[in-house]
Amino acid sequence: MADNVTSGSLTLVGIGPGGLDYLTRRAERAICDADVVVGYRLYLELIIPLIEDKQYLEFPMGAEFERAQESVRRALDGERVALVTGGDPGIYGMAAPTYQALNDLDESQVAAVNLEVIPGVTAATASAAIVGTPLIQDFAVISLSDRFVPWEVIEKRLRNTLDADLAVVIYEPASRHRPSHMMKAWRIISEYREPDSPVAVVRDATRPDQTATLSTVAEMMNLPYDMKTTVIIGNSTSYIARGLLMTPREHPEITNK
Ligand code: SAH
Numbered sequence: 072m073a074d075n076v077t078s079g080s081l082t083l084v085g086i087g088p089g090g091l092d093y094l095t096r097r098a099e100r101a102i103c104d105a106d107v108v109v110g111y112r113l114y115l116e117l118i119i120p121l122i123e124d125k126q127y128l129e130f131p132m133g134a135e136f137e138r139a140q141e142s143v144r145r146a147l148d149g150e151r152v153a154l155v156t157g158g159d160p161g162i163y164g165m166a167a168p169t170y171q172a173l174n175d176l177d178e179s180q181v182a183a184v185n186l187e188v189i190p191g192v193t194a195a196t197a198s199a200a201i202v203g204t205p206l207i208q209d210f211a212v213i214s215l216s217d218r219f220v221p222w223e224v225i226e227k228r229l230r231n232t233l234d235a236d237l238a239v240v241i242y243e244p245a246s247r248h249r250p251s252h253m254m255k256a257w258r259i260i261s262e263y264r265e266p267d268s269p270v271a272v273v274r275d276a277t278r279p280d281q282t283a284t285l286s287t288v289a290e291m292m293n294l295p296y297d298m299k300t301t302v303i304i305g306n307s308t309s310y311i312a313r314g315l316l317m318t319p320r321e322h323p324e325i326t327n328k
Contacts (some may be wrong), residue, residue: 072276074124075243076149076237077194078149078230078259079145079147079149079150079151079152079183079184079185080115080146080151080152080184080185080186080187081142081143081145081146081154081169081184081185081187082151082152082153082154082155082186082187082188082189083151083154083156083160083164083165083166083169083186083187083188083189084101084102084159084160084189084190084191085098085100085156085157085159085160085161085164085188085189085190085191085193086098086102086114086117086118086155086156086157086158087157087158087191087192087196087197087275087277088157088158088192088197088198088277088278089117089157089275089276089278090192090274090278091117091118091121092193092277092278093191093197094118094189094191095189095191095192096182097189098120098189098191098229098289099317101153101187101189101274102118102121102122102155102254103121103290104108105125105151105152105155106126106150106151106152107126107127107128107145107151107152107236108125108126108127108128108152108153108155108156109120109127109128109138109141109142109145109153109155110127110129110130110138110154110156110271110298111129111130111132111156111157111294112129112130112132113132113136113157114155114156114157114299115129117128117157117171117278118155121311125222126131128141132316135171136151136168136171138168139153139154139165139168139169139171139172140172141175141177142154142169143169143171143172143176143184143229145184146184146185146186146213146228147157147176147180147183147184150178154169156191156274157191157194158191158192158193158194158197159168159190159191159192159193160188160189160190160191161188162189162193162195162212162242163214163216163242163243164252166179166188169175170184170263171323173186179182190258193244194240194242194276194301195210195212195240195275195301195303197273198271198273198276198301198303199240199275199303201276201281201283202271202283202285202303202315202316202317203271203310203315203316203317203318204274204315204317204318204319204320205269205271205303205305205316205318206238206240206303207239207262207318207319207320208238208306208308208318208322209236209237209306210237210239210240211228211232211239211240212236212239212240212241212242213228213229213232213241213242214224214241214242214243214250215237215241215242215243215244215245215249215252215253215256216242216243216249217249217252218245222252222255222290224285226255226259229256229260230260230262230263231313233240233260233262233304234263236306236307237258238304238305238309238318239303239304240301240303240304240308240325241253241301241302241303242255242301243298243299243302244256244278244296244297244300244301244302245296245297245298246297246298247252251294253292253296253302254292255283257288257291257292260291260304261288261289264304264305264307265288265307266287266288267287267288267289267290268287268304268305268307268308268309269285269286269305269311269316270286270287270288270291270302270303270304270305270311271283271284271285271286271301271302271303271305271315271316272284272285272286272291272296272300272301272302273300273301273303274297274300274301275299275304285314285316286317288304291303298302302317305318306318308322308323
């Protein structure tokens with residue numbers, strides 16, 4: 072890698088949940104200004120209208136560190152690189168592998184990378200907007216993927232979150248490699264929420280194939296789950312009305328009215 076100061080840059084771009092209308096202006100500008108756009112194939116497909124006339128580099132799923140390293144290397148070689156990531160880069164995204172790739176550099180090289188991180192609309196808020204007000208009080212986001220966090224830790228966090236009566240947004244509920252995680256999570260959810268407690272399941276939010284289904288804790292395992300799905304478990308004050316999952320802004324026990 073060259074260690075002289077170059078005009079290259081690396082911009083980590085959160086592209087939002089999928090629909091191009093949900094990309095921020097700054098994200099769009101970074102993609103349009105880039106010499107090369109780097110990303111996982113699915114994310115590049117989502118922004119094809121912006122990149123079809125550009126040089127872009129597809130990476131397979133799972134090669135996050137390689138994607139980050141290649142992007143850093145190109146920025147040091149003087150290219151303006153846009154490294155795209157779904158939703159927000161700091162939420163189960165490319166921010167960590169990118170900072171990790173910078174660890175191997177000296178200070179002048181880190182400065183030459185000119186890293187900028189552009190936040191994006193994350194799946195939690197994109198999905199919540201479709202199904203009502205499930206996140207209007209307090210909530211937590213938990214991924215069921217045990218690629219980076221052991222299942223025992225995931226389970227403990229899920230229990231504590233449900234016990235604290237937070238709404239829970241579940242990312243990565245199931246994949247081909249871990250079909251049973253949602254079933255294991257459901258057994259835990261059933262311990263902490265009433266059977267008729269509302270649940271929303273959103274797939275492909277803001278994309279052409281978007282679906283949103285309301286269910287209950289008792290019924291939710293009749294639905295399919297995959298890697299394009301976000302699950303929202305309400306808190307104890309949540310209810311279904313007019314086909315939406317509503318959580319009131321005011322907790323029923325509030326006294327300072
Ligand atoms: N950085 C991303 C999350 C990456 S983890 C973000 O901020 O949104 C990938 C998980 O996000 C998926 O398994 C799914 O649970 C959720 N997800 C991402 N985009 C989604 C969409 N358009 N609709 C529903 N869920 C989505």
